[in-house]
Amino acid sequence: MDTLSHAISSGVALPRSSSRSSPLLCHGFGSLNFRTRRTHTRSRVFAEIQRNQSIDFNDPDWKSKFQWNFEERFNIPHLTDVFPDASTIPSTFCLRMRTPVSEHFADGYPSDEEWHGYINNNDRVLLKVIHFSSPTSAGAECIDPNCTWVEQWVHRAGPREKIYFKPEEVKAAIVTCGGLCPGLNDVIRHIVITLEIYGVKNIVGIPFGYRGFSDEGLAEMPLSRKVVQNIHLSGGSLLGVSRGGPPVSKIVDSLKERGINMLFVLGGNGTHAGANAIHDECRARKMRVAIVGVPKTIDNDILMMDKTFGFDTAVEEAQRAINSAYIEAHSAYHGIGIVKLMGRSSGFIAMHASLASGQVDICLIPEVHFNLHGPHGVLRHLKYLIETKGSAVVCVAEGAGQESFVPLNNMFVISRFSHSNFDLLQKTNATDASGNIVFGDIGVHIQQETKKYFREIGVPADVKYIDPTYMIRAVRANASDGILCTVLGQNAVHGAFAGYSGITVGICNTHYAYFPIPEVISHPREVDPNSRMWHRCLTSTGQPDFI
Ligand SMILES: Nc1ncnc2c1ncn2[C@@H]1O[C@H](COP(=O)(O)OP(=O)(O)OP(=O)(O)O)[C@@H](O)[C@H]1O
Numbered sequence: 001m002d003t004l005s006h007a008i009s010s011g012v013a014l015p016r017s018s019s020r021s022s023p024l025l026c027h028g029f030g031s032l033n034f035r036t037r038r039t040h041t042r043s044r045v046f047a048e049i050q051r052n053q054s055i056d057f058n059d060p061d062w063k064s065k066f067q068w069n070f071e072e073r074f075n076i077p078h079l080t081d082v083f084p085d086a087s088t089i090p091s092t093f094c095l096r097m098r099t100p101v102s103e104h105f106a107d108g109y110p111s112d113e114e115w116h117g118y119i120n121n122n123d124r125v126l127l128k129v130i131h132f133s134s135p136t137s138a139g140a141e142c143i144d145p146n147c148t149w150v151e152q153w154v155h156r157a158g159p160r161e162k163i164y165f166k167p168e169e170v171k172a173a174i175v176t177c178g179g180l181c182p183g184l185n186d187v188i189r190h191i192v193i194t195l196e197i198y199g200v201k202n203i204v205g206i207p208f209g210y211r212g213f214s215d216e217g218l219a220e221m222p223l224s225r226k227v228v229q230n231i232h233l234s235g236g237s238l239l240g241v242s243r244g245g246p247p248v249s250k251i252v253d254s255l256k257e258r259g260i261n262m263l264f265v266l267g268g269n270g271t272h273a274g275a276n277a278i279h280d281e282c283r284a285r286k287m288r289v290a291i292v293g294v295p296k297t298i299d300n301d302i303l304m305m306d307k308t309f310g311f312d313t314a315v316e317e318a319q320r321a322i323n324s325a326y327i328e329a330h331s332a333y334h335g336i337g338i339v340k341l342m343g344r345s346s347g348f349i350a351m352h353a354s355l356a357s358g359q360v361d362i363c364l365i366p367e368v369h370f371n372l373h374g375p376h377g378v379l380r381h382l383k384y385l386i387e388t389k390g391s392a393v394v395c396v397a398e399g400a401g402q403e404s405f406v407p408l409n410n411m412f413v414i415s416r417f418s419h420s421n422f423d424l425l426q427k428t429n430a431t432d433a434s435g436n437i438v439f440g441d442i443g444v445h446i447q448q449e450t451k452k453y454f455r456e457i458g459v460p461a462d463v464k465y466i467d468p469t470y471m472i473r474a475v476r477a478n479a480s481d482g483i484l485c486t487v488l489g490q491n492a493v494h495g496a497f498a499g500y501s502g503i504t505v506g507i508c509n510t511h512y513a514y515f516p517i518p519e520v521i522s523h524p525r526e527v528d529p530n531s532r533m534w535h536r537c538l539t540s541t542g543q544p545d546f547i
C-alpha cells in the first residue's frame with residue numbers, strides 16, 4: 001500500500017500548518033452549534049467534539065478572541081509566507097487591453113492603473129448572513145448559548161493589481177480527480193482561457209487524476225484556448241479522472257521535474273486533502289509553486305459554500321428519474337417507484353430533487369435515521385400510501401441507512417466502522433482506491449424489503465427501482481452551473497497569480513471567496529435536519545418520522 005493510501009485507510013491526519021492550530025476552536029468549525037438535534041438524527045463524532053470546546057463565555061473578551069482566531073484560521077496562505085522578498089509585477093490581466101501587445105512582454109506588461117477591476121487584498125465576504133436570535137430558531141448556528149452575533153469574514157476572490165508570477169515563466173497544470181461531475185470541462189476551459197489572458201503559453205493537463213503524475217505512459221496534454229474551445233459541450237472530463245494514486249512526495253517530485261509552478265486541482269474532499277498535502281510539501285521544499293483547488297463534488301458536501309458546481313445540474317437531471325418513477329408507479333396497480341441518488345455522506349441531491357419534483361412521498365437521507373420495519377417504519381407508511389393514494393415514490397440517497405463518514409482524517413475514521421441500530425446494510429469494510437467506503441446498495445435493499453413486505457401482508461404491489469446515478473453524473477453542466485464553473489475557473493487563476501497557494505475557491509452568499517483548504521474539508525457538509533430546507537422537504541413529501 002502506498003503512503004497516501006495508507007494515510008487514508010489508517011486515518012492518519014495529513015500534515016497541517018501548525019500556525020493554524022488553536023486552543024480555542026476545533027478544526028473546521030466556524031462556530032459551535034448549540035441547536036438541539038432530534039434524537040433520531042445521525043449521531044456525529046464532530047457534534048461531540050463541538051460540545052467539548054473550551055471557549056470561556058464568561059470572559060468579556062471572548063467575542064474578539066473568537067474573531068481574531070477566526071481571522072487566523074481563514075487567513076489564506078501566500079507565497080510571501082515562505083518567500084518574504086518575493087517580487088511582484090503589475091497584473092497582466094486587464095480587460096481594457098484585450099490584444100497582447102508583445103509576444104514576450106519584453107517591453108513591460110500591459111497593465112492599466114486606471115482600471116478599477118481589481119480586488120483589494122483586504123476585501124472580505126461575510127460568511128454568515130443570518131442573525132439567529134435564539135439557539136432554538138430553525139437552523140440556528142450559534143457560537144455561544146445566547147447566539148451572539150459575531151461577524152465572520154472570508155477573503156474575497158478575484159484579480160489583484162500585483163501578481164507574483166511572470167506569465168512567460170509559468171507552466172500551469174490542471175488535474176481532475178475523484179468521480180465525474182457535470183461542469184468539469186467548463187472549469188478546465190475557463191482556467192485555460194484565463195491563463196491565456198494573463199499571457200501564459202505553457203499549459204498542460206495531467207491525465208487521469210493524480211495517477212497522471214506517476215503512471216507510465218500517461219503523457220501531459222498540451223492545452224490552449226483552441227483545444228478547450230468546445231469541451232464544455234459535453235460532460236465528463238477532457239483529462240480523465242481517477243481515484244487512488246501516488247504518494248504526495250512523488251507528486252511533488254513530478255511537479256519539480258516537469259517545472260510546473262501553478263497547479264489547479266479539481267476534485268472533492270479527498271482531492272483537496274491531497275492538494276493541501278502537496279502545498280505543504282512544496283513549502284517544505286521551498287518550491288515557488290501555487291496550488292489552487294476548485295471544489296468538485298456532485299454531492300455538494302463541501303463546507304462553507306452555497307453550493308458546488310454540478311449540483312444544480314444533478315438535481316435537474318435527478319428529476320427526470322423521479323418523474324419516470326412517478327409515471328411508472330402512478331400507472332401501475334399499487335405502484336411503488338424507488339429512485340436512488342448519489343450522496344455518500346450528504347443527502348443534498350435527494351432533498352433538493354424531492355423538493356423540486358414535488359412527486360416524492362418519502363425522502364431518505366444519510367443525516368436522518370429511519371426504520372424500514374415496525375409500526376412507524378417506511379414500509380408501514382408505504383402501505384398507508386398505497387391504501388390512500390394508490391401509488392408512492394421513494395427517493396433515497398446512497399448513504400442513507402449506513403454510517404458514512406468519509407475517512408479524511410482520524411476524526412472520521414472513528415465512526416467509519418461503527419455500528420448503529422439504523423445501519424440497514426451489512427458493512428463489507430471494502431474501500432475504493434482512495435480509501436472511501438464502498439457501500440451496499442440501499443436502493444436494491446429497499447426494493448427487496450418492500451417486495452417482501454407486501455408479499456407477506458398479502459397486498460399486491462408493483463415495485464420498480466431506478467438507479468440513475470451514473471447517468472446523472474455524466475451529463476454536461478446546465479446554464480447556472482456553466483456560469484458557476486466559469487467564475488470558479490477564472491478565480492482559481494486569479495488566486496494563483498495573486499500568489500496564494502493551498503487555497504480553494506467557492507461561492508459564499510452569492511459572492512466568491514478564497515478559503516484555506518483545511519477549513520472546507522475538515523468534514524463533509526451535511527443536511528441539517530433542523531434546517532428550514534429539510535423542514536420544507538418534509539412539508540412537501542408529507543412523510544412522518546420513521547422512528
Ligand atoms: N487524505 C488524503 N491525502 C492525500 N490524498 C488524498 C487523500 N484522500 C484522497 N486523496 C487522493 O485524492 C484523489 C481523489 O480522492 P477521492 O477518490 O476520495 O475523490 P474526491 O476528491 O473526494 O472526489 P469525490 O467527490 O468524487 O469522491 C485520489 O487520487 C486520492 O488518492
Ligand SMILES: O=P(O)(O)OC[C@H]1O[C@](O)(CO)[C@@H](O)[C@@H]1O
Nearest residue numbers: 178179297298299342343344432
Ligand atoms: O463509483 P465511483 O466512480 O467511485 O463514484 C461514486 C461516488 O462518487 C460520488 O458521487 C462523489 O463524487 C459519491 O456520491 C459516490 O459514492
Ligand SMILES: [Mg+2]
Nearest residue numbers: 268269270406
Ligand atoms: Mg470524496
